Amino acid sequence: MTGIQLIAYSASVTLLVLSNYVDKGVYYRVLGKLVGYVLLICTVILLYQFGLVDSFSLSLGLSFTLISFLISVYTLFYREAHHYPKHLETLIDLFLVFIISAYIAPSFILMIVAWTSGEILGYVLIKLGEEHSSEGPLTSSRGFIFASTLTYEISVFTLITLSIIFTTAGIGLYELMKPFTQQLAVVAIPVIIIPLLVVGFITKTANIPLHFWLPSAHSSAPSPASATLSGLMVSLGYYGLYRVISVVDIDAYRAPISWFFVLVGFLSIMYGGFQALAQRDVKKLLAYMTIATNGFISVVFGLYVMRPLDITKWTLVIGMVMHAAYKATLFCESGLIEVVYGTRYVHGIRGFARIASLSTMGSILAILSLLGVPGTLGFIAKLLAVYNSILIVGTDSAMSVTSLLAFLAYIIISALAALKYARIYYDGASSRVKALVEKLDWGLQAPVLVLGLLNVLLCVLVVAFLTQEYGYILALITPLPIITMYLAHAQFRITSTR
């Protein structure tokens, strides 16, 4: 990093931390956060302009910073509603900043530093939520630190060791400090090292059989932390894998590795999906959907390992952004459900749309993304995924069919989970759980609404970033999810007052 980026970055972090200690009122704090995240966006753009990060990091960094800003604002109101300790806001801000830093870090070492700090903060936040809430397991933070963080460290240390042993003599650790945009040395490694190198990232993405820590950890954390862990942090696993396979020579093992990812992804889609459909705890439902969605991204990643095409890389990016957008929206909404009903067991809850009208609009858009309506990120991710598996139909038909089946399974399961989640909005008369408040404060709802809108807006932005003509076409169909949202919202209003 050169001076100017470092200055912008430090200013942003300082401002974000300080903004939580302004006593003048909530709007000043929101303003402080806005400036802080804008500075972070400036940092990302400057890094890109100076050729320190590539477009992969740029697109993820920008879209995740947008989402982070909204999660951060949401935390301000969430903390008060839930009576969390004051330092929750600072913790969340730092957590968000570290995760974004891991995405935009120019070199391996910086990525590892930011990521590890994020892991520690994640542990602290899960512990906080575990002790604060009366629902959910008590061993979740332990599971997180032992399963997720530990295996991540194994992979990271393998990487560091590798760089010392296997790079050409005299370079050593320096290779890990070079920016990704420069030509990195590609090292040939023995096959036995590969499992060690990827296991941490697979645990982070919670693919079967290393998924067990995720549902309890993501459901125990405070809602903004859940949104961050589930929406932004798990995708770091794919980001790390993407970086690792660019410095390791895997040409000899492409087929087995890609088959591994496709099969593991398929299993995760089926397991996560069916578990999600059986949950009564809304946060558990979302956590299991994280496993299923990560299975979907794993299949795409398998296809990328098989044939590292540009379009597959962008499918990976869009898959990650889709996951971040809808998961952040729905996890923030689950926090509102806890505020209104005092529980997150939603099977008896009906008619939530009457109490939180504004945020309902946002979560409908997230649900539509999960359903795959044209004009949302979900649609474009599923479309590109199917396109990628059709691409290899001539060269490797078996993998093409397997991945197509996996995508079909994901399309069905995500739609079913979306419909299951939508139950809480219908039919207010038949609610078996009494609402604790009549109307929800709009400050709590507004960030969820904007997060929901991101499911549509980011679609246009990300794709316009890829190809401009395609962006125009997408801009033309943007009204479709909005119309659907209006119809669904009107229906919820009608049925919840009946």
Added chain:
Amino acid sequence: MHSSELPVHGESVIDAFLTKLLYTLSIFTIATLASIVVDTHPRLSTILRVVGFLGIPVVFLVTGLIELQDYQLLLVLVTGIVAIGISLHSEGYYKVIYGLTRYFQVAINLILASLILLFSSTLFAELIVYWFFIDIIVAFVAITMEYGVENLSVAATYVAMCVAPSDIALLTMWATLVGKVGLYESLLLALNKPVAEPVNLDPLLSTIVLFGFAVKLGQFPLHSWPPVVYGRAPSHISAILSGLVSKMGVYAYFTASQLFVINPVAFYFILVQGIISTIYGSFGAVLQSNIKLILAYSSVSYGGILTVLYATMMILGSALLRALMLVVVVFHALTKALAFINAGLIYQLTNTYDLSKLGHLFYVSKEACFSAFTVLLNFTGVPPSIGFVTKVLLIATSVLIARENMLGLIVAVTFTLAAVLSIIYGAKYIGAYISTLPKAPPRIIPIPDIEVKAENYLSAALLLAPVVLIAYISGFSHGYLLGAVMMPAYIATLITYIYAFTRVYSKIRIPEDVKYWLSGVES
């Protein structure tokens, strides 16, 4: 095939795009406007709906601003005609149930407008967008419209068993096109003209594509969703689904065979699917005692007939079968839409779909019975109905094929079975109206005027449809002979039928107040 050879609109591409934009916007705007003013200005809303669903497409098509292929043209017109009927009928229905009808109108009219736009799509991008849009609105909004959360499981069935396989088929089609002509070019691919060089599709992809579209018609082995979805969705949504949305499958069949050279393996695959579904659906319909389930199983059966026709048409390369397929499309769209909205009316009057609890509806509402009779005529195939024309053509053609190819024999047997069984379930359906006499004087329940009008309008469309079709068939070789024989017969029987119905209508009297002795014997 490169972008320069693509059959896009050439230099006038901007003009064509603007025309299409005008067309799209005007249909959407008028449909929305009609829905918004429906509670305050019902008459204006009716006019707007007629203009939006039928007027604008007709104007654009007649003036040649938009050029479509024959099957697109037919589907657009039939959808327009049916859409007006369903929309008007739902206005009356929801006014009775909820008092206000604006929200329901917005949803229903948007789906209908999108269907018209889907069938008149000139670019491949339009097909994709409207296809997904319709499926999602139906699943997420329309199916749960009347019954709320308890119908979410129905929506889930629809998504898992119908939407997902057909989405995969459409995406496969699109991805293959992208691989051949490029991303941007594939979206601008013209659908309203035959493609110069269709793309070869290997057996695997051909089967995935056709299988997915067959699922839209409720074909075996995913034949179990229509009874659930058509049976439990609100009646008007069932009418839209069975009458029009299932025709998206037929539309996609035609589009697929226009854009691709499909491997024959896939045709034999869906032929088997179609034969099994036809027989299964017909028997299933005969065994039901719920009106909507009868209609749902009958839809599976007619979906099977359409699939069989498509497969044999593509295997044999017959233009006659193509024409026949379009006849069946028109017949099924009109009949099922009318039957389902009539079932909705039965529910509005009696609060049940169960045939064992119904029986003398004729005495409760004579107006509802007229359209039920029209449906009966078409199911059983009484001349002059389009059901009769369809059945005659189906059996005659399959026998003709059987002389040349063994395939025809199986097809002929299947069609004959379906034709016979449809008489039975047609009779069961009308049983709701006339199977018993009322034991006590029935309470006459008034129906909103708009519903009667909508049903009579669709009945009239059904009764008049054969004229158009006979004229259309006369264009084929030796078809004019058929036309010359059928037209007078049609006119004669139509007059007889209307005369007979009005006589019966005026003769049947509602029984007087029945007096019972204490023993229970009539006095």
